[in-house]
Amino acid sequence: MTKIKKLFETPYGRLLLFVLPHWQIFFISIVAMCMLASTEWMLPALLKPLIDESLDSDNYNIRAIPLLLIVLFLFRGLFSYISTVSLHLVAQKAIEDMRNAMFSKLLRLDIGFFDSNSLGAMVSKFTFDVNQVAEASTKVITVFVKDSLVVLVLLIYLIYLNWQLALLLVLIGPPISFFIVRLSKKMRVMSRNLQSSMGDINEVTEESIRANKEIKVFNTYTKEELRFGIATNKVRKFHIKVVRASAALVPAIQIFVAISIAALIYIALDQASKGLTTKGEFIAFITATALLLPPIKRLAGANEFLQRGIAASQSVCELIDASPELTSTVECPKISKSLIFHNVSFSFGKKMVLSNLSFQIKIGELFALVGPSGGGKSTLLNLLPIFYRPSSGRIILDGLSIDSYSLDSVREQIAYVGQETVLFNTSILGNLVYGCKEHPDSQMIERAIQLANLDKYVNGLPNRLETRVGHNGVKLSGGQRQRLGIARAFLRDASLLILDEPTASLDADSEREIKKSISELKVGRISIVVAHRLSTIKEADKILFINNGTIIESGSHQDLLSKKGHYYNMYKESSQRET
Ligand SMILES: Nc1ncnc2c1ncn2[C@@H]1O[C@H](COP(=O)(O)OP(=O)(O)O)[C@@H](O)[C@H]1O
Ligand SMILES: [Mg+2]
Incomplete structure (x- = not known):
């Protein structure tokens, strides 16, 4: 019992709590994924007789292959559609609930929380972090459920086809994947460096545009050019590094794959000469091996998504768990x-x-x-x-x-006009009645406007109370904004x-x-x-x-x-x- 409780306290456990209400759809998605994964071996299996058996017109086994191929892909298409859509449906429903929970908490947070958290960080919890949670967890689930099953199914098929070749594959596979993952990770670090050096260019450019008057007056052209030069130089260097690495990576991988296939062919030829294997078996084996590579690559990279998801969900939970006002x-x-x-x-x-x-x-x-x-x-x-x-x-x-x-x-007993009037981007009327439980009658509204000395201004507007005030009231002067704030307070009575x-x-x-x-x-x-x-x-x-x-x-x-x-x-x- 305590173990289960502990699970729900971990970041991924917390996500489970949001998935739980939608468990039926989640279940459908997992089942569809398993169905999809368990048919993975059928494509190479369909190819095998095509090569091994005689292509006579009365060989009905062969004649059935085109039809089976279509049926196979129809089924796979259907399961793929169901699993993808239902998984994203669950993720989006969970996100919706999560965002709503976050927003409700946001509204009820202690004012002290706003003093100590930046606006940008709070907003990015709602936009960036929540998306990261969904994206990372759908990826992680797909990889762990579907890809690991695909690998398992294909491995069983390979062993069934030819256990000696399969053994070879198991021996050379992991070191190659390890090497590829290491290289890709290096590449990612490099791309990140490149991105941050692009940030330097942005910063210098932005600052120079903003400070163009100061630069002119202080005559600091050379200084800024020097600063910009350092940034562009860094970008060039990082860029070439990335290009070098990726240019070397592809042939390196290809060489490794070629070596492994060469070894497979060598052994297969040896076996064939002894009558231990057929052409069709070999082609099926190579095809199944090729199908094995992408899911293995994804499995090896899954940890990254897992970590990203954990970080994002921690950031989200920080808000959800923050204590509301007592x-x-x-x-x-x-x-x-x-x-x-x-x-x-x-x-x-x-x-x-x-x-x-x-x-x-x-x-x-x-x-x-x-x-x-x-x-x-x-x-x-x-x-x-x-x-x-x-x-x-x-x-x-x-x-x-x-x-x-x-x-x-x-x-409820308080009418408060703060030092800065905060208005909502709606009409003057909308701002006036904001906070009134029942819509006040027009007489009360007129009186509040009069008391706040806003009547002359409002009556001069072509749309009167329906005039929109713009984002935080930018379309109003400072004084008009303030009087609107006062009228709003007066109306609250x-x-x-x-x-x-x-x-x-x-x-x-x-x-x-x-x-x-x-x-x-x-x-x-x-x-x-x-x-x-x-x-x-x-x-x-x-x-x-x-x-x-x-x-x-x-x-x-x-x-x-x-x-x-x-x-x-x-x-x-x-x-x-x-x-
Ligand atoms: N959110 C806050 N966090 C920390 N210090 C604050 C905060 N708000 C105001 N203060 C400090 O409290 C003091 C009183 O501020 P305030 O009440 O706004 O003064 P007044 O309204 O009389 O001009 C100031 O020294 C100000 O720096
Ligand atoms: Mg003050």
């Missing part, structure tokens, strides 16, 4: 009282970003966070949707720790409104409008705004000045001005800049 099952009721930070600290690894924050916001209040960049404002906001959890201290919603609620039910520098890319007019809207919306909810321009936050019920992860000043606008501290200085500087 969550509880307790539903968070609609927030109706307060949000409390109680001695909250947070660090990224060893780096302390927030230390000992305590404050309380009551429903209906608007808090503003200000302070120098890098102070920890965005990080503080990220604790509310539980993107990260505090290292110590507690965040309390209506008297209960946020940790005791399920993630989904906490997030959540108890906790979190805005991280919502007006950073807005002009003064739009900013004033949105400031008004936030003040209107604050009734019945808890609002926290990180403010870029200080004029936005004068009306906040409380301002927290955050520097180096601690609240160094807090109070209303007037309180803080009269303190003549950090806020006062920042305000003075910023109003001078704004006027």
Whole structure:
């Protein structure tokens, strides 16, 4: 039992788990493969009587051969078709399940996973690695099932035909295959070197195109030419190496094969002179030997696919096995009282970003966070949707720790506008209602657009709400993108409104409008705004000045001005800049 459990923990065992649901098709494929392999000896067997027996018109054995040949290939064609299609069907079904499992996991991963894995590596798991898994495992299965059976069947046939010749074959076969495999491996290493040296050419070319202005200004033509020269020189050398090797490989193999056939012929002639073998037997023997070579070559190379498949499936399993966000099952009721930070600290690894924050916001209040960049404002906001959890201290919603609620039910109460607005490549409307459980009526949509000061822009568009925004909203200006993000948050009508520098890319007019809207919306909810321009936050019920992860000043606008501290200085500087 434990052995079976262990098997399912190995990379190939993990793949089995994805194949298991489709075992019927897999079974059909294996059976078809076995049928195909077990008929391999029949072609040389059909040739034998053609040479040995008299070709008289009344020899019905001979007359039947053309017909049998057609029947044989019809059968083989059918089995080959069934085995190939069904094996790929299983592989593709397994890939489909695997990709879907990976994607579901991807969506639910801890945010920390995204901080420590590059986008490219993650995407290539979905595209390259999964394909590698399928390709390698179908190859490995085909080779191990079909080819090994073909070799077995042909060897039995050869021994049956002429055991002395077969013995010779068994003696000289393995060293030759070993030699061929070694040479092919060397060739592969060389091709890989060639590929990477081509990469150097790409890199220098790309960089020179990108930096063409710098190269002109710095007058570094010779330097770049030298760099490029080294790369092209390397490519030439590797290329010639590959050509030399492959040019030598083919004749070398041919010489080996010729020597073996010569030895076979020599012995066969000797046997024939003693009446121990016939011409037909010899031809059948040579044909069967020729048929033996390709599957042996594939068997010898199978390890490479096996290794490639293992590496790829490890990479895939890394994602499938990554731990999702922890969550509880307790539903968070609609927030109706307060949000409390109680001695909250947070660090990224060893780096302390927030230390000992305590404050309380009551429903209906608007808090503003200000302070120098890098102070920890965005990080503080990220604790509310539980993107990260505090290292110590507690965040309390209506008297209960946020940790005791399920993630989904906490997030449902939040409307969040991040520092950068992320839009989906669909229509303005599609982006607006993204995240709404039920499609809001047109009145609600109109109001959200108005509140975000987006109405004039939308009404000026020929397709209004149906206008497509392009990839991540490239067809919109920075300010329009941001206002769309704000409208989306307003439409959500959540108890906790979190805005991280919502007006950073807005002009003064739009900013004033949105400031008004936030003040209107604050009734019945808890609002926290990180403010870029200080004029936005004068009306906040409380301002927290955050520097180096601690609240160094807090109070209303007037309180803080009269303190003549950090806020006062920042305000003075910023109003001078704004006027
Ligand atoms: N994902 C992250 N991993 C590690 N450090 C981070 C991460 N995000 C932010 N930080 C660090 O945390 C500190 C606070 O950042 P942030 O909360 O974005 O500041 P603010 O929003 O006040 O400008 C910065 O020093 C920043 O370098
Ligand atoms: Mg920030």
